[in-house]
Amino acid sequence: MSEIKEKKKYKRIVVKIGSSSLTHEEEGGLDFQKMEHLVRCLCDFRNRGMDVALVSSGAIAVGRGALGLSEKPRDIATRQACAAVGQAKLMMTYERLFGEYNQVVGQVLFTKNTIINPVARGNTKNTFDELFRLGVIPIVNENDTVSTYEMQFGDNDTLSALVVSLVKADELILLSDIDGLYTDDPHDHPDAKLIRVVEKLDSDIIGMAKDSTGSDLGTGGMSAKLRAARIATYSGADMVIVNARDVRILYDILEGDFTGTLFKARYNPNFCLENYILETLG
Numbered sequence: 001m002s003e004i005k006e007k008k009k010y011k012r013i014v015v016k017i018g019s020s021s022l023t024h025e026e027e028g029g030l031d032f033q034k035m036e037h038l039v040r041c042l043c044d045f046r047n048r049g050m051d052v053a054l055v056s057s058g059a060i061a062v063g064r065g066a067l068g069l070s071e072k073p074r075d076i077a078t079r080q081a082c083a084a085v086g087q088a089k090l091m092m093t094y095e096r097l098f099g100e101y102n103q104v105v106g107q108v109l110f111t112k113n114t115i116i117n118p119v120a121r122g123n124t125k126n127t128f129d130e131l132f133r134l135g136v137i138p139i140v141n142e143n144d145t146v147s148t149y150e151m152q153f154g155d156n157d158t159l160s161a162l163v164v165s166l167v168k169a170d171e172l173i174l175l176s177d178i179d180g181l182y183t184d185d186p187h188d189h190p191d192a193k194l195i196r197v198v199e200k201l202d203s204d205i206i207g208m209a210k211d212s213t214g215s216d217l218g219t220g221g222m223s224a225k226l227r228a229a230r231i232a233t234y235s236g237a238d239m240v241i242v243n244a245r246d247v248r249i250l251y252d253i254l255e256g257d258f259t260g261t262l263f264k265a266r267y268n269p270n271f272c273l274e275n276y277i278l279e280t281l282g
């Protein structure tokens, strides 16, 4: 296991932030300071000439806060109602923060159909290409308000990797509530070791995935992150998992000197996004 010390020049990156990282743990409201730092970093990356897309969770969590629900909603109708309220509020907040830097953003909401249906997939790809050409930062989420069980991705880790594959990004960064991939679940095993670099997704690595993330807000556990790693690395992108405690770690990632796990790109010409989706999500 080597240390991460590799500075690469990325041209197109996708950054994903989870609900538990965007909100205050106890009260559930948005963490504006963190959002401000995130937005500032992403605008800075745009200024360096990179194409940037943000996959942001938080619709359900923000809606739940706005509606004053103390418990995480379990039934589909309440989750969808929360998402309808929360997604609008989330975008309003992003609009305002990105506006500080004169950065235009656009909203892209996915259902599984967006990826499975070849026409929808092609149109979505063209939309992203055009948004990047126009210098816009697309803000992506699942369309939770209309995604019924059959049409759900369920977690934004997988969704962000699909975006990477679709737009041919060269890096995916997952801002998480955990430092990276550990040899065991660090919540139960304090002696678990952080893995710094994964060259190859072999069975040893897959066996390390545990689904506890320590929060009850998001949905993506470690196995969702490894699924994302498979899609991203096979599509030719590096993937990084880091802790969103201080999102300015994004600068350290570009410098190639950070604490977290780097999954190295391992382009696989036999990996076919369409087949993978039909086999696993179809």
Ligand code: GLU
Residues within 6 Å of the ligand: 018, 019, 056, 057, 058, 059, 060, 061, 141, 142, 144, 154, 155, 156, 157, 217, 218, 219, 220
């Ligand atoms: N799409 C959900 C939301 O915005 C979150 C999914 C996830 O946490 O992975 O609330």
